[in-house]
Amino acid sequence: MKLQRPKGTVDILPGESEKWQFVEATMRRVFATYRFSEIRTPLFEHYEVISRSVGDTTDIVTKEMYDFYDKGDRHVTLRPEGTAPVVRSYVENKKFAPEVQKPFKVYYTGSMFRYERPQAGRLREFHQIGVENFGSKNPATDVETIAMAKAFFDQVGVKNIKLVINSLGDSETRERYRTALIAYLEQHLDKLSDDSKRRLHENPLRVLDSKDKQDIAIVKDAPSILDFLTDASQQHLTDVKTMLESLNIAYTVDQNMVRGLDYYNDTIFEFMTEIKGKELTICGGGRYDALVSYFGGPETPGFGFGIGVDRLLLVLEEQGTSLPVSQPLDVYVVVLGASANVAALKLVQSLRDQGYSVERDVLNRKIKQQFKSAEEFGAKTIITLGETEVETGEIVVKNNVTRAEVKTTLSEIESQFDAVFAEVTAD
Structure with a gap:
């Protein structure tokens, strides 16, 4: 048997690892100016930490989890994303205590694992940079964190980045919108893809994110969640847009944009860039105000994002960005x-x-x-x-x-x- 690396993984060799070090050093330098500190969580978690927090009906849980029973018959999983483990740590270590400075702001970098078809910029072991900001419901926190992501991209040299935002509203918003969206999609049931038919009643908002051409044509005329926002969620979105404009950060609103995880509310966003005529998302995140209490902590608002490092380096290479990675010898x-x-x-x-x-x-x-x-x-x-x-x-x-x-x-x-x-x- 010829011994090779597992499918969907890569060896990061000398000559390439210096590029990773540059990205990580830039991350630490930029995030430090915003007073974020590093957190490191385990590579594996109890299955329920992920399955309950990201949503039992998400593709991550239903198709992509590397989960197994260990020798003690405990159901564990390799972490597929970074937010749920950090929230678990925040609650378990009582970082919500009054003596802990608020907001509590952390960043992380490391391997994540999802079982999916390997392709350029999307691997089974992939590497992510992420940040989580706990304790502030102020829309300024949304904008400040988005601005930090943009500052990071500017520093590493990503070209032609575009910010796209949307609002998922609060629980009342989503309940009203869910009813309207299902009613609309049921009119086109025979034309929906099999995946979207399955999602229709389980998680209809995920149909909006379908990459199937027929689904895309259908959701183009779907009702907009922005028409269902409560007054509080509408005001939050208005404030976010005003603050982005005050920082001269250009953005577009995409009413059909959703995130692949169930815990988001109100502001969600993505940074995109174009490679060979195709738009690629290089950063995504948003607000999650119910996740800490879901883990047994007190009501605590949160905001964060994740950046795929593998994809980021692919983008930099395709854009011809030269990274300062040479290490001359004295x-x-x-x-x-x-x-x-x-x-x-x-x-x-x-x-x-x-x-x-x-x-x-x-x-x-x-x-x-x-x-x-x-x-x-x-x-x-x-x-x-x-x-x-x-x-x-x-x-x-x-x-x-x-x-x-x-x-x-x-x-x-x-x-x-x-x-x-x-x-x-x-x-």
Whole structure:
């Protein structure tokens, strides 16, 4: 049997992992300015944490969960999304307590798992960046969090992003709309796709999100949820739009946009971009004011979003965005002969202790091959260390681009390299 990675997974190799590190570093830098802190939850949760929170009728639960019984006969699942685990943690760790600063704002990044047909930007193990903001019902929280997502995309270099918003209203809104939507869709029952027929009475709002061409044509004339908003939900949407405009954040309203999870209410949003003439969603989220109480906590409003990192990197590549991921080497030590082996070990270790990135030859290669490696690494400086240098203690540090040289001693370099490095790399 040929051992290969599981279908729908990828190996993130050197050369690619630096791109992930850049995205993650940008995430941490941008989110810190909004005072979000990192949270890390387990890769697997009790089945009920996911099934009850995201909705028993969602595709995630009915088709895509990696769930199983462990050796203790506990029903567990690999996490398919990040919000439910964070809410579970928020309640379990009593972060709603009065002494905890509010709003409670966290971000996370890590693997999620869904069993679906693998395709570009959609894998069975995928990677997500997400944020959750607990404690504020103020529409300014919606807009501030959306603005943070936009700032992140601007910083990583995504082009042509478009913000789309909608409102799912409150429970009263959705009940009234559900009745009207079912009545409309039943008139077209014979033309609906099999998936939409199944969803019609279980979760009719999901029909609006169907990718089937016939379904798309039908829902085009479906009643709009915006016509069913209560006064409170209408005011919340109006405030969100006003605040987005105050920040000069362009948006469009899509009355048929829904989210794939049942816990959302009022504001939902997506950021999209276009690749090869096709619109791709790269971020989605919204408000969920009942989820904390559903987990046994007090009534606590929440707002968050998720970003697919795999898809984001695919978009950046397709848009030709060059990420600053190169890691030039400070020093390459050319080692000539076995007699210099120990001295080279001591030299590179002393330079690394001083904070320099250093590489050396350990394969006893010819000098020409070692210089070629220095070029491939993009080494700023080269030190050649052979028997003569070890015996005399005298050494030359050479600029790998200009070929400028500085003569010094091994002992000086090992104790204080800063002055030598500054001199040899000066313009």
